[in-house]
Amino acid sequence: MLKLRWGSATDVGRVRQVNEDSLFCSDVLFAVADGMGGHAAGELASELATRAMAEYGESGPLDVDGLVAAIQHANDVIVQTGRQQPAYFGLGTTLTGVAVVNVAGAEHWAVFNVGDSRVYRYAEDRLSQLSVDHSAVQELIDAGVLDEAGARHHPQRNVVTRSLGTLPAPQADVEVYQPVVGERLLICSDGLTNELLDAEIGQVLQVEAEPERAAAELVRRANQSGGRDNTTVVVIELVGLD
Numbered sequence: 190m191l192k193l194r195w196g197s198a199t200d201v202g203r204v205r206q207v208n209e210d211s212l213f214c215s216d217v218l219f220a221v222a223d224g225m226g227g228h229a230a231g232e233l234a235s236e237l238a239t240r241a242m243a244e245y246g247e248s249g250p251l252d253v254d255g256l257v258a259a260i261q262h263a264n265d266v267i268v269q270t271g272r273q274q275p276a277y278f279g280l281g282t283t284l285t286g287v288a289v290v291n292v293a294g295a296e297h298w299a300v301f302n303v304g305d306s307r308v309y310r311y312a313e314d315r316l317s318q319l320s321v322d323h324s325a326v327q328e329l330i331d332a333g334v335l336d337e338a339g340a341r342h343h344p345q346r347n348v349v350t351r352s353l354g355t356l357p358a359p360q361a362d363v364e365v366y367q368p369v370v371g372e373r374l375l376i377c378s379d380g381l382t383n384e385l386l387d388a389e390i391g392q393v394l395q396v397e398a399e400p401e402r403a404a405a406e407l408v409r410r411a412n413q414s415g416g417r418d419n420t421t422v423v424v425i426e427l428v429g430l431d
């Protein structure tokens with residue numbers, strides 16, 4: 190079994206009226222969702238997504254197929270809700286996180302992503318992004334016509350190219366990693382990454398060893414830097430292997 194400790198924080202920020210982010214944490218599943226759509230649709234979509242994943246998370250460690258099925262199920266729930274309640278038409282959400290999955294008899298991380306929330310790994314004083322954004326600016330970066338600095342101010346920086354709540358169902362990225370004792374994984378909504386550079390996120394993780402304190406400090410800094418969006422952060426530490 191992976192011995193984990195984790196902490197989380199979420200905040201509405203300094204500009205928005207409503208926090209449309211949702212999060213879920215259990216022993217085997219950690220997820221962040223950043224909802225979109227007017228008339229409370231975003232709030233509902235992100236909550237539906239994390240709730241659908243929570244059902245999966247309660248049943249204990251599964252495999253990659255089970256994880257993909259859970260994400261598919263979350264999409265179905267959101268699509269159905271949008272159909273049944275016209276007021277919520279257009280509701281959608283990102284869904285990003287980490288699951289503990291069984292691969293060949295051993296527990297591994299499965300990093301999953303739909304949209305532009307992110308998963309990072311922090312180990313040996315180095316922060317690296319594990320997930321790849323599904324966003325218009327990421328496509329421009331991949332095409333070599335935009336760099337990271339330009340992406341931060343690009344007018345299309347909030348346009349996601351994949352989200353839950355669409356048909357056909359979006360393909361989720363799922364990558365499996367071998368767990369390494371002492372590493373920390375960070376899951377966050379774009380409210381964090383639009384306010385803080387990776388270097389500052391890394392600095393906070395270096396100084397704040399305790400996950401709950403690191404999460405709270407990251408959200409505090411996002412607000413200090415402007416808090417233009419809702420910010421959600423989950424920090425997971427692999428303490429040991431039993």
Ligand code: MN
Binds near residue numbers: 223380
């Ligand atoms: Mn956001």
